[in-house]
Amino acid sequence: MDSHFDNKVIWITGASSGIGKALAIDLSKLNCKVYITARSEEKLNEIVTQCAKDNVTALPGDLTDKQTNIKICEEIMKESGHMDIAILNAGTCEYVDIDNFNSDLFERLTKVNFISMVYGIEACLPLLYKSRHAQLIGMSSTAAYLGLPRSEAYGATKAAIRNMFGALRVSLSGKGISTSVICPGFVETELTDQNDFDMPALITAQKASEYILDGISKKKQEIHFPRKFSLTLKLIGSLPNPLLTWILRKTVVRT
Template sequence: MSQVQRTLWVVGASTGIGAALVDVFHRAGWRVALSARRAELLHQQAAQDPERLFAVPVDVTDLDAMHRAVAAIEARWGEIDTAILNAGDYEPMALDDFSAALFVRLMQVNYIGVVHGLDALQRCMRERKRGQIMITASVAGYRGLPYAAPYGATKAALISLAESLQPEFARDGVRLRLICPGFVRTPLTDKNDFPMPGLTEPAQVAAAVLREVDGRRFEILVPRGFGWLMKGVRSLPYLFWLPLARRMLR
């Protein structure tokens, strides 16, 4: 299959990493379906090239809507080669501001939204015995970080989800992979009021994903150095990690 015929579905495509993924893959010759809740913004993006950009507004918390989105894309272009489940929400939370509703909101978007995407994609890809699903997690899922309890829990859940399902997907000919960025300059991280080491731009993440789209790595780290640093932090015993985490408190 020539590259110009390949179809990508980006969920969470309206801003940040998702919008950068649309731009980078479109410029590389892919057909790209764009999904997010902000329909007007998606249609503006797709109007730039109606032949190879297709706006499919969707709310990831609606399982039936995710199935309809997959059906619409495949009715227009045939099978989806690669899907990137990238929709996400973020809000820092100090213990004094503890909110159960925030946990529920982030879990519904960041985790259940991906589960809905997997539900919509897995059967058709497994029947064809080909296809690729990428899940945007985060290095924040490697270790519990101060002020990141609602967000980090969702990303840790995504990492565990992908690790658990990957062997069965691989057995059935489908590639399930993780994208684990560090700090990325987006409207979500603009909420942070602390230094963000290794801060990258959405275009850098998108370019790394394009380079690795046909690679064999299960996990794509961006930037790689900061990602490996966080993997090292994950291995620290609690005896060392918890005092270090307390030093991060404002």
């Protein structure tokens, strides 16, 4: 698996904490060049100093800004001349309060989770085209598999990403770029620390990184884990709507 990443130039977004940070630290141990992005320059620099080898570069920035994505990719181009793997992972989560339905929340999440990724793809595609082994990876979620109460906004952004990658998989396949979409279940990170409910099948960010790197090395089109949980959600999501609604009302909705 490790040799898959040999001499690769890799960009990871959302690398200052959680899953992105675990990926950055794991990849830094291999023979590859890693660029890491997030808003927090301080956290990124700390990760760079934690890494044993001198192969990680912090390129901080707010990815909701289109020009920032372009500038970061220009930096990578200047230093490395191309990009082999883009792992577009940055994202956030907020839950909808159905009694205070608020479009601002939808706008915020769409901008951070979806539009930022679109900016990232636009900025890195020219660099990926210069690679002979290009891989474009997008972070979705198992929340994309079905509409979950309170997740009307978060789930919608993740479903948009999964749908977009379904199309990109076909459009880019003839152009030498393979794609993967990642759909994790619950992972213990700053993002899920805010959750006030039991999270079934919760795994560590370290374990998530292992699943993801294994999936990337096998060029899996969809990397979903932990499998028992992700397959169960997929199955529930395919149930007829009346049955699905009944199950979710019984198990998820609090009155």
